[in-house]
Amino acid sequence: MKTLAEITTADRDSLSKRWELLFEHEPPPQIHTALMRRVLAWNVQMQQAGLDPLSVSTSGTPMTSRPPVALRPGTRLLREWQGTTHEVRVLDAGFDYAGQTYKSLSAIARAITGTPWSGPLFFGIKR
Numbered sequence: 001m002k003t004l005a006e007i008t009t010a011d012r013d014s015l016s017k018r019w020e021l022l023f024e025h026e027p028p029p030q031i032h033t034a035l036m037r038r039v040l041a042w043n044v045q046m047q048q049a050g051l052d053p054l055s056v057s058t059s060g061t062p063m064t065s066r067p068p069v070a071l072r073p074g075t076r077l078l079r080e081w082q083g084t085t086h087e088v089r090v091l092d093a094g095f096d097y098a099g100q101t102y103k104s105l106s107a108i109a110r111a112i113t114g115t116p117w118s119g120p121l122f123f124g125i126k127r
Helices: 004-009 012-023 033-048 105-113
Strands: 076-081 084-091 094-097 100-102
Touching (some): 076 105
16 A cells, blocks of 8 residues: 555455554554554554654654753752752762662652652753
């Protein structure tokens, strides 16, 4: 299916096969056929416009990936959580928090809060 006409007339099995080729996995089991058609049609339109559908947002603007914030060894991160100030020190390989070395800020955020958090978001360094 490379044209909009083919997508609008295809049965669910054909749409599912196209979905698998495109996204390298089966469509979600509860997805409505009409939604599958819209997603696949959008993909065809983007390809016909010469754009990579995986690098363009649904608004049609190019998505840019920002490089992660570079933290230099020795940097101190402070975060107040429930009345307590927590300090993390950036190491050459990992992070020091409360005398323990962690591989990620997310692991530290989880240790502090007891729930899964994005470490960069928790410490306010996510752009």
